[in-house]
Amino acid sequence: MGSVGQDSATIISAGSALTAEKLLDSGVTAPERTAEYALRLGDDALILAQRLSWWISRAPEIEEDIALGNIALDTLGHARMLLTYAGTAWDRSEDDLAYFRTEEEFRCAQIVEVDNGDFGRTVAKNLIMSAYFYELYSRLVDSADETLAAIAAKAVKEVDYHLDHAVQWTLRLGIGTEESAGRMRAGLRDVWPYLDELFEDEPLHDDLEGIAVRPSTLRAPVMERLEVVLAEAELEVPEVKQARTGGRRGEHREALGFLLAEMQSLARQHPGATW
Amino acid sequence: MTSENTPAQAPVGQQSESATGGAPAGRHQWPMWEVFVRPSRGLSHVHAGSLHAPDAQMALRNGRDLYTRRNEGVSVWVVPTAEVSASDPDRRDAFFESAKGKEYRHATYYTKSEGVKHL
Numbered sequence: 158m159g160s161v162g163q164d165s166a167t168i169i170s171a172g173s174a175l176t177a178e179k180l181l182d183s184g185v186t187a188p189e190r191t192a193e194y195a196l197r198l199g200d201d202a203l204i205l206a207q208r209l210s211w212w213i214s215r216a217p218e219i220e221e222d223i224a225l226g227n228i229a230l231d232t233l234g235h236a237r238m239l240l241t242y243a244g245t246a247w248d249r250s251e252d253d254l255a256y257f258r259t260e261e262e263f264r265c266a267q268i269v270e271v272d273n274g275d276f277g278r279t280v281a282k283n284l285i286m287s288a289y290f291y292e293l294y295s296r297l298v299d300s301a302d303e304t305l306a307a308i309a310a311k312a313v314k315e316v317d318y319h320l321d322h323a324v325q326w327t328l329r330l331g332i333g334t335e336e337s338a339g340r341m342r343a344g345l346r347d348v349w350p351y352l353d354e355l356f357e358d359e360p361l362h363d364d365l366e367g368i369a370v371r372p373s374t375l376r377a378p379v380m381e382r383l384e385v386v387l388a389e390a391e392l393e394v395p396e397v398k399q400a401r402t403g404g405r406r407g408e409h410r411e412a413l414g415f416l417l418a419e420m421q422s423l424a425r426q427h428p429g430a431t432w
Numbered sequence: 433m434t435s436e437n438t439p440a441q442a443p444v445g446q447q448s449e450s451a452t453g454g455a456p457a458g459r460h461q462w463p464m465w466e467v468f469v470r471p472s473r474g475l476s477h478v479h480a481g482s483l484h485a486p487d488a489q490m491a492l493r494n495g496r497d498l499y500t501r502r503n504e505g506v507s508v509w510v511v512p513t514a515e516v517s518a519s520d521p522d523r524r525d526a527f528f529e530s531a532k533g534k535e536y537r538h539a540t541y542y543t544k545s546e547g548v549k550h551l
Binding site for chain 1 (some may be wrong): 462483484485486487488491493494498501503
């Protein structure tokens with residue numbers, strides 16, 4: 158693309174960043190309950206990444222196409238680490254978990270299932286999810302579970318950028334034109350009903366004191382972040398009823414079935430295929 | 433995105449908007465920006481390419497996404513393309529002719545004087 162590309166072969170340094178492969182090589186095994194927790198986080202990341210990757214070749218500008226693709230890829234990386242770790246408890250690979258589970262076995266929150274809609278809705282969803290991920294991972298780095306802490310340490314730096322991207326677009330759409338502000342408002346209204354679920358505590362979190370981040374503790378910091386951004390973007394917090402929750406129990410929206418059908422079809426037709 | 437040696441021209445009339453980073457322009461009006469990246473082992477920013485963005489803040493982020501994907505850089509500059517003045521590639525011969533044949537402008541042209549040790 159640019160002249161910088163010629164230099165890159167000599168300056169590639171992947172650093173010591175954690176990857177799914179390294180995690181597997183380390184031979185670590187997740188305790189059962191910890192694995193269930195990692196599965197929730199992993200499914201959130203996986204389904205959001207799948208949704209975001211839809212934008213590749215469809216974004217309003219090629220630069221934005223790449224930005225959303227980057228965010229999808231980062232998020233998929235988080236999913237791979239989390240699902241790999243979860244799978245160690247059940248002797249299942251990340252692919253087993255991603256491609257060979259049915260809808261009701263997924264533990265993602267319903268907000269990540271919501272259709273992309275237009276750019277405004279995608280930005281609204283990214284804003285909420287990146288604020289949530291940021292607050293979550295910045296606490297999970299202190300987890301007593303070393304693997305979860307390491308995954309969070311890698312992820313938090315990336316979601317920091319995702320949040321910045323979403324904030325920048327929220328501001329531009331919010332104070333842009335009548336059209337852009339209208340789309341941003343509609344997008345926020347569409348995804349806002351799924352907020353509560355992100356902050357719902359379960360017995361699982363009681364069992365994982367010191368290991369998991371208690372979802373209810375994230376509500377105040379996430380909401381504060383969102384309110385500040387919306388105020389600056391001259392947008393209001395939508396007054397909408399909260400939807401019925403259940404994603405963490407395998408109760409999902411219709412949209413997830415279609416998403417999984419597309420995501421899993423190739424792996425199911427050609428099990429074990431690599432390329 | 434373009435990667436020619438000469439900066440591509442931004443659409444006419446976009447200059448003031450891009451320079452001030454004012455209200456984002458419409459889809460077909462995003463102005464062009466030149467991106468400079470300082471490599472992690474380099475001292476100066478090097479032209480990496482160009483891109484479209486609604487304003488300076490977004491241009492920096494797009495520059496990061498496009499030109500630092502493989503850990504190439506530690507710093508990014510963006511400049512509105514419309515603010516770059518470039519020499520005319522079609523007039524290259526005349527423009528640079530004067531420098532040719534003037535070897536005495538290079539240090540290697542000169543022979544070292546006798547007795548000079550540290551040069």
